[in-house]
Structure formats: C-alpha cells, structure tokens
Amino acid sequence: MSRRILVTGASGTVGRQVTAHLLEAGAEVRALTRGPADLESVHGDLSVPDSLHTAVQGVEAVFLVWPFASAEGLEAVLALAADHARQVVYLSSAAVRDHERQAEHLIERSGLEWTILRPHAFAANTLRWAEQIRAEGVVSGPYGEAAMSLVHERDIAAVAVRALTQDGHAGAVHELTGPHSLTQAEQVRVIGEAIGSPVRWAETSPDDARRQMLARGWPPEVVDGILEAQAEMTLAPSPVTTTVEEITARPARTFRSWAAEHAHAFRATT
Numbered sequence: 001m002s003r004r005i006l007v008t009g010a011s012g013t014v015g016r017q018v019t020a021h022l023l024e025a026g027a028e029v030r031a032l033t034r035g036p037a038d039l040e041s042v043h044g045d046l047s048v049p050d051s052l053h054t055a056v057q058g059v060e061a062v063f064l065v066w067p068f069a070s071a072e073g074l075e076a077v078l079a080l081a082a083d084h085a086r087q088v089v090y091l092s093s094a095a096v097r098d099h100e101r102q103a104e105h106l107i108e109r110s111g112l113e114w115t116i117l118r119p120h121a122f123a124a125n126t127l128r129w130a131e132q133i134r135a136e137g138v139v140s141g142p143y144g145e146a147a148m149s150l151v152h153e154r155d156i157a158a159v160a161v162r163a164l165t166q167d168g169h170a171g172a173v174h175e176l177t178g179p180h181s182l183t184q185a186e187q188v189r190v191i192g193e194a195i196g197s198p199v200r201w202a203e204t205s206p207d208d209a210r211r212q213m214l215a216r217g218w219p220p221e222v223v224d225g226i227l228e229a230q231a232e233m234t235l236a237p238s239p240v241t242t243t244v245e246e247i248t249a250r251p252a253r254t255f256r257s258w259a260a261e262h263a264h265a266f267r268a269t270t
C-alpha cells in the first residue's frame with residue numbers, strides 16, 4: 001500500500017501516533033509542521049490557508065486536527081484540501097462543543113469523503129497531574145467521583161489509520177472510548193499502582209479549582225466548560241463504546257496499561 005497522506009497535528013498526542021502507525025502500514029506520510037520542513041515533514045500553518053499549498057499537493061487523504069476554539073478558517077482549508085485529496089478523517093471530540101459541531105458540518109459539506117472521530121477524554125490528559133504526583137504523591141482537584149472512559153491515544157490513531165487506509169468508513173462517525181469508565185480518584189489510584197507508590201486524591205472545591213485555572217490564564221468559558229462536564233460525570237459516568245475493538249479487531253487498551261507505559265512521567269526522581 002502506498003498512499004500519500006497529509007497528517008496535521010503531527011507533533012501532537014494523536015498525530016504523532018497516526019504518523020507512526022501509517023508508516024508501519026506502508027503509507028507515505030507528509031507531516032505538517034509550523035517549524036522548518038525536513039525530509040518527512042512539510043511546513044504549513046492551518047490558520048494561514050495560503051501556507052498549505054505545498055502540503056496538500058498530491059495527497060490522497062488528510063488526517064485533520066483542528067487545534068482552535070473556533071471553526072473560522074476551516075472552510076478555506078477544506079476547499080484547498082478538496083482540490084487535491086479525496087478523503088478527510090477529522091479528529092473531533094465526543095464533547096461536540098459549538099466549534100466542533102460547526103467543524104463537523106463544514107467537513108460533511110466539503111465534497112471530500114469524510115470520517116469523523118469523536119474520542120472521549122484522552123488518557124494522556126492525566127499527564128497534567130505528573131508534577132503534583134512526582135512532588136507530593138497527591139492530586140488535588142474537584143469532582144473526584146467524575147467517571148470518564150479514558151481512551152489511549154494509540155487506539156484513536158489505530159482507528160484513524162483504518163479509516164485512512166481501508167474501505168467502509170466513509171460517512172461514519174466513530175465514538176471512541178477506553179474499555180472502562182473510571183472516576184478521577186480511581187485514575188489516580190491506578191497511577192499509584194503503576195509507579196509502585198500510593199497516590200491519593202485530595203478533593204478541593206470547584207470554586208478553588210476555578211480560581212486556580214483562571215490564575216493560570218485559562219479562558220473563563222473553557223474553565224466553566226471543564227467544570228460543568230466534570231460535575232455532569234459525577235452524576236452520569238461517560239459511556240463505554242466497543243468501537244475501538246470493532247474497528248481494530250483488538251480490545252481497547254486499558255488505562256492501567258497506559259499508566260504502566262507512562263509510569264516514568266509520574267515517578268519521583270531521587
């Protein structure tokens with residue numbers, strides 16, 4: 001198999017894995033970067049459509065990460081892609097906030113053959129706790145009982161690669177999760193088991209968490225969105241789907257296996 005595929009977000013959590021899986025599958029990958037291009041990568045900025053002409057030349061498919069809080073500018077990028085490619089696989093989100101919904105509509109109307117991936121929260125999000133865990137063996141936060149079905153980034157990539165290289169995914173919306181729903185307090189406990197040293201969840205108030213996130217410069221609407229979603233997940237755990245296994249023919253990776261692979265990031269260096 002030798003298809004030329006443009007991977008955007010190629011240095012990111014999912015795009016890096018998509019690139020690796022595609023290369024393993026024998027595809028020709030063009031990795032988009034805002035930095036200087038090298039043998040494997042091509043320069044381009046998704047917020048500047050004119051910078052993408054070289055990137056889209058001769059590609060058959062695009063793995064699209066849209067790392068912005070608005071769909072503005074996407075239509076122009078899709079029009080450019082549609083001049084060259086016939087297919088797009090878009091990394092959306094199970095949260096389907098306004099801009100993601102708008103992006104999905106634009107993709108469905110782009111004239112490209114499309115597949116939409118809607119992953120739930122990434123297992124890699126827990127890396128935000130690494131510093132606290134290394135320093136104190138404690139994670140402080142609100143809504144310890146919020147339960148989410150964290151998905152391993154390699155499973156998202158594995159599904160993306162199937163959609164990019166095999167038939168049967170045109171017009172599909174794939175909702176992707178890990179195999180279990182785990183509360184935040186349970187996630188922290190699993191990380192403790194992976195590093196061989198207990199880690200404790202310390203519940204704080206949502207107001208304190210809000211103040212801290214705002215002090216770090218996070219936009220208020222993002223902070224409120226996160227806290228509202230977590231509050232909801234204390235009442236209704238996020239669901240578990242079987243999509244990863246159905247598409248990749250292997251069980252979705254557990255958070256336990258993700259934590260074991262990433263134990264080094266959480267272990268205190270003495």
Ligand SMILES: NC(=O)c1ccc[n+]([C@@H]2O[C@H](COP(=O)([O-])OP(=O)(O)OC[C@H]3O[C@@H](n4cnc5c(N)ncnc54)[C@H](OP(=O)(O)O)[C@@H]3O)[C@@H](O)[C@H]2O)c1
Pocket residue numbers: 008009010011012013014015032033034035044045046047065066067068091092093094118119120121122125
């Ligand atoms: N985290 C979650 O739980 C979650 C859940 C569901 C969906 N998602 C979605 O996943 C997406 C993020 O994916 P990720 O976590 O794999 O990415 P990531 O690790 O946050 O990395 C962002 C990527 O986007 C690239 N990028 C940023 N601005 C760019 C620009 N102007 N032009 C071209 N490339 C640009 C970066 O490349 P550079 O090397 O140039 O910086 C980088 O490769 C978001 O759309 C998010 O909504 C996330």
